[in-house]
Amino acid sequence: MSPHTLGLILTYHVNYGLSARKTAALMYDVHGVKISHQTILNYMNSVALITKPFVDHYPYGLSNSFCGDETYIRVKGKWHYLFFFFDAVKKIILSYPVSPNRDTPSAIKALDQVLQKFKEIPEDLMFVVDGNPIYILAQHYFSQHGIHFDIHKVIGLTNEDPVSKEYRPLKQIIERLNRSFKGNYRATTGFGSQEGSVSYVTLFVAYFNFLRPHASLENKVPVMIPELEMMPNMPERWTKLISMAQDFLAEQQAA
Incomplete structure (x- = not known):
């Protein structure tokens, strides 16, 4: 398969939220490329393995305000x-673990993935x-290990307490992110394996952080990389992102 063909598949399946079956049909009907939906899923797993280290270890420039929420898959x-945990100012997804449980260990893992993005944790x-009390329990866990941060709880749908009133706009940001993900995820109707779910979410995060323009950022992508911006279209941007992720992996292995 050519890199451009792979870029087309990623654009249809991830950016536009088409199912693997519809993506396969579109590739044949429009581009004359015959490929099975299972082969598309296999390619998604492979690309996710390559891109995940790049997504997780990219040196993001971050604010000090983050919001988090859970959604169902x-x-x-x-x-x-x-x-999902998300930089509310920079619009960057920093944490995206999938768990069978909505419990304190899962909350600790999600928060830890954010904390690992900092060389030095901000005081504020x-x-x-x-x-959900799991986040307060996770906060206590980190406090016991000398890591301190504030947790603000936005409760219910109405602002019946001062904290909810002050911080609801941040909570609404993460809720919009969940809706964006659901719009892309819905066509999959679920995943046949844990690996498949992680792969799809990883690719969605790569798209969201590096390729998707945001209206709140004046239609710029959250993480602007000149090499990606120079590409003439979305399939080429995907192939360039994969190439950069491969280079990153090679550098990590050589270090």
Whole structure:
């Protein structure tokens, strides 16, 4: 398969949220490329493995205000939880673990993935979450290990307390992110394996952070990379992102 063909598949499947079956049909009907939906899923798993280290270890420039929330996805016919944590100012997804449980260890893992992005944790670091007590318990866990940050809980749908009133706009940002993900995820109707769910979410995050323009950022992508901006279209940007991720992997292995 040519890099451009792979870029087309990623654009249809990830950017536009088409199912693997519809993507396969489109590739044949429009581009004359015959490929099975299972082969597309296999390619997605392979690309996600390559891009995940780049997404997770990119030197993001971050603010000190983050929001987090969980959303549901189906894995092997059962509901799982996707934990998103997000820089509310820079519009960058920093944490996206998938867990069968909505519990304190899952909250700790989600928060830890954000904390790992900092060389030095800001003194005024703040997370806005819902009323689920797992985040307060996770905060206590980190405090016991000498890592301190504030947790602000936005409770319910109405501003019945001062904290909810002040921080609801940040909570609404993460809710919009969840809706964006759901719009892309819906066509998949769930995943047949944990690997498939992680692969799809990883590719969505790569798209969201590096390729997707945001209206709130004056239609710029959250993480602007000149090499990607120079590419003439989205399939070429995907192939360039994969190339950069491969170079990053090679550098990591050589270090």
